[in-house]
Amino acid sequence: MAKPWMRWILVLQCVLLLAMFAGMVANKFGLAPFRPAFMTFYYGFQGVIVVTGLTVLACGLIWWLRWHAEKRFALWTLALGAAPVVVVFALVGKGLGVPAIHNISTDLENPPKFIAAYELRSSEQNSLDAPSDAVKDLQRGHYADLAPLILPEEPDAVFARALATVADLGWTLIAAHPEQGLIEAYDETLFFGFKDDVAIRIQAQAQGTRVDVRSVSRVGRSDLGANAKRIAKFQKALEK
Template identity: 45%
Template sequence: MSETPSAWIRWPGYIAWFFLAILAISVLVVRSGNWQQGLLLYAIAGLLSALVLAFMAVQSLLPRWRGARMTILKRALPALPGAALLLMATQARDVPPIHDIATDLVDPPVFEEVLRLRGNNSNPLELTEDVVEQQLAAYPDLQTLESPRSYASSYNLALTTARDLGWEIVREDANAGYIEAVDTTAIMQFKDDVVIRVQTNAEGSLIDLRSVSRVGVSDLGANAKRIRSFIAAFKASAEG
């Protein structure tokens, strides 16, 4: 019959499970629409999970608990998700506190159909000078995508690319050259809005994107990442 672990081993493990449950509850709170309260709960659960994980990691290294090292590490596993998510959020703090990213900052693509979906409590869609300056400093690589393909070919490929990325298309207007879509994040179910504009030029066509978060001050780099993913996928398909 195996020996029951010491309370010094059991209780940190129980606490790790408790904070994992709080983490799951915080996601449900965010999905219910109470995103500010949910994110606060999410941050607290992540921070405390990291502390529990650190405590149990140090505990496993102490000579007193050498024989129970594997038991301690196994009981620490529930603290890993919260600690990992906290680490990801900490790494993203280097990005600017903005949530509206565009490849054309002089004449950014405009939303039309998305306007009725955003709701009264969504972030404003005005690109301020301060936001433009922060984007230029943080994401200088985000530029208008130039393609030698014809207008029609670029528009169709842009539409296909958006669908392949899993975006929900809410507007297709080939005559105006606009595509509007909604991208829902996997965990928190945040809805971010995207508009794609395709124009013709002497060499082929120009594709611009704008990606905007509906809520929150900082997007933690998500919108820039989304635009980069689209550009990479578009280029890969165009060259394939």
């Protein structure tokens, strides 16, 4: 029979995983404010890392002393801990090397403005104000390829296509302002349900139509590169 302490380690690992899951679900479905939901996830994740590390050390002792009954519990504890650790670090790893900013625009001098999206943000969330000069410099240095999209069609046709593209990408439409050539929407991440607001501005040019896009995260200092990728994805879809 396995020793009680090995059983309790497995139980503790399961409790910590449930805390992570509860934090994600609470934030994604609005069951709790962001901070307590995120901290529940965060401390659960930190606990999983600690328990998994201790289990690695315990495995050495178990194999050395040939405690065969404990091997099954140790392997289950390792497997349950390794899965979320690998997933989280893989997601965070995608954003390594990008600046800690969350307000990205194809027009830094006159970024598209939000109107209705203000009503969806609390005072504790990131501001929808224009990015600071420091943020602009960081964007220019890391996302130099982001630029307005110029299309040959008339603004009305581009506006209709932009609305259709928002729907095709699975974004949620906040408001459409045809008279201002402005579309507001938000995109929600699958993991944790982070919401980022998007403003799409469509303006007539001497030849064709100019489309500017701005994407701003509601929470977090760094978007891990998500906003720039979102803008590029929208532009690519709109060009098709």
